Amino acid sequence: MVNAVLPLCRLLNEFADILLDDACAACGNLRQGGESQSCYCLRCEQQLTPIPRHRCQRCSAECGPWSAIDRDCVHCRGRRLRFSSTVSLGTYAGLLRREILAAKWSWSSARIQCLGQLLAAHSHDSISEWNPTLIVPIPQHWRKRLTRHFNPAERIAAELARRHRVRLDLHLLSRSRASRPQKRVAMTKRFENQQNSFQLRASEDVRGQRILLVDDVLTTGATCAAAAQILLGAGAQDCNVAVLGRVTDGTG
Ligand SMILES: [Zn+2]
Numbered sequence: 524m525v526n527a528v529l530p531l532c533r534l535l536n537e538f539a540d541i542l543l544d545d546a547c548a549a550c551g552n553l554r555q556g557g558e559s560q561s562c563y564c565l566r567c568e569q570q571l572t573p574i575p576r577h578r579c580q581r582c583s584a585e586c587g588p589w590s591a592i593d594r595d596c597v598h599c600r601g602r603r604l605r606f607s608s609t610v611s612l613g614t615y616a617g618l619l620r621r622e623i624l625a626a627k628w629s630w631s632s633a634r635i636q637c638l639g640q641l642l643a644a645h646s647h648d649s650i651s652e653w654n655p656t657l658i659v660p661i662p663q664h665w666r667k668r669l670t671r672h673f674n675p676a677e678r679i680a681a682e683l684a685r686r687h688r689v690r691l692d693l694h695l696l697s698r699s700r701a702s703r704p705q706k707r708v709a710m711t712k713r714f715e716n717q718q719n720s721f722q723l724r725a726s727e728d729v730r731g732q733r734i735l736l737v738d739d740v741l742t743t744g745a746t747c748a749a750a751a752q753i754l755l756g757a758g759a760q761d762c763n764v765a766v767l768g769r770v771t772d773g774t775g
């Protein structure tokens with residue numbers, strides 16, 4: 524039975540990839556000639572990547588126009604985030620939220636790759652400035668591996684690595700114990716839930732590295748903070764974060 528299902532999945536993947544070739548990955552309308560640089564039509568791309576507003580450099584949360592954003596903002600103040608900065612496409616809401624959800628639950632990884640390419644293009648300046656030497660996706664919780672067809676963080680990280688020509692390590696981090704999925708844990712308990720939840724597979728690879736951690740969304744920052752803690756503890760020089768969407772109060 525499994526032997527029969529796997530080729531069918533591959534066929535569906537390829538069929539979805541062909542369909543996405545000329546159509547906008549979000550609305551399905553045919554893209555015009557000048558729009559071929561991205562998987563999206565111009566209208567959808569503008570909605571997915573709104574003009575950058577006032578965002579916290581540390582956690583990428585949208586803040587009021589008079590808020591201080593060079594350090595910790597009202598959304599991340601007092602949290603031991605460990606990583607230095609975050610870049611995202613925008614706030615996890617509207618079309619971006621719908622696209623991330625559809626991509627994560629899709630049979631095909633084509634949709635998440637499209638979002639990864641968009642993030643790679645729109646975060647180019649920030650990531651170039653950070654000059655990472657290693658890109659590391661957040662590993663998936665084992666419970667999610669039972670229901671998802673791929674780890675979105677890995678696919679996004681692969682697009683960033685390709686665009687920035689930085690080494691990608693899919694296996695550096697692994698989940699060390701059965702911490703509960705963050706979505707099932709109260710916001711106030713999420714840092715506690717993530718403590719010691721990662722293992723490093725090869726600590727000698729980390730010394731002196733400038734690491735870019737990649738995930739699909741950032742909510743409290745507890746997951747990336749736990750990953751950054753173990754990497755910095757093993758001698759990494761710096762950790763920054765790239766995500767598709769930033770979830771803040773009322774946007775999840
Ligand atoms: Zn569109």
Ligand SMILES: [Zn+2]
Pocket residue numbers: 579580581582583584594595596597598599600
């Ligand atoms: Zn912040």
